[in-house]
Amino acid sequence: MMNIFGFRLSASSAIDMDKVDRTLFDKLCAEEPDARRCMSCGSCSATCPAGEFTGMSVRKVLHNLQRGKEREALKMVSSCMLCGKCNMVCPRGINTRHLILSVCRIYKTEESR
Numbered sequence: 001m002m003n004i005f006g007f008r009l010s011a012s013s014a015i016d017m018d019k020v021d022r023t024l025f026d027k028l029c030a031e032e033p034d035a036r037r038c039m040s041c042g043s044c045s046a047t048c049p050a051g052e053f054t055g056m057s058v059r060k061v062l063h064n065l066q067r068g069k070e071r072e073a074l075k076m077v078s079s080c081m082l083c084g085k086c087n088m089v090c091p092r093g094i095n096t097r098h099l100i101l102s103v104c105r106i107y108k109t110e111e112s113r
C-alpha cells in the first residue's frame with residue numbers, strides 16, 4: 001500500500017463482471033426466483049440481530065453471490081439464526097429465511113459433487 005501526502009491508496013475493488021463465476025447465484029435464482037427481486041433497500045440488514053456482531057445481511061449475501069464471492073456469502077449465512085425478522089420487514093415480500101436455507105442446501109449439494 002502506498003502513502004502519498006498522508007493519503008493511502010487502496011487497491012481497486014473493481015470487479016470484472018465478465019469473469020465472475022455466478023454459478024451459485026444462478027442456481028439460487030432457478031430455485032428462488034425472488035432472489036432477483038431484491039432492491040437492496042437494506043431493511044433486512046437493519047433488523048438482523050446477528051448483523052451487529054457478525055456482519056450478517058441478506059442484502060450483502062445476495063451482493064456477494066452476484067459478484068461470485070461465494071465464500072464471503074457462506075461465511076455470513078453461517079451466522080444466521082433463522083429468526084425470521086428479515087422476512088417480516090422485506091418490502092418485496094421475499095422469503096429471506098427460505099432463501100438462506102436454499103443457499104446452504106445448494107452449496108452443500110455442489111460441494112458433495
Ligand code: SF4
Nearest residue numbers: 048080081083084086
Ligand atoms: S433470519 Fe437470519 S438474516 Fe434474517 S434477521 Fe434473522 S438472523 Fe438475520
Ligand code: SF4
Nearest residue numbers: 038039041042044090
Ligand atoms: S429487505 Fe428485501 S428487498 Fe430489501 S435488501 Fe433485504 S432482501 Fe432485498
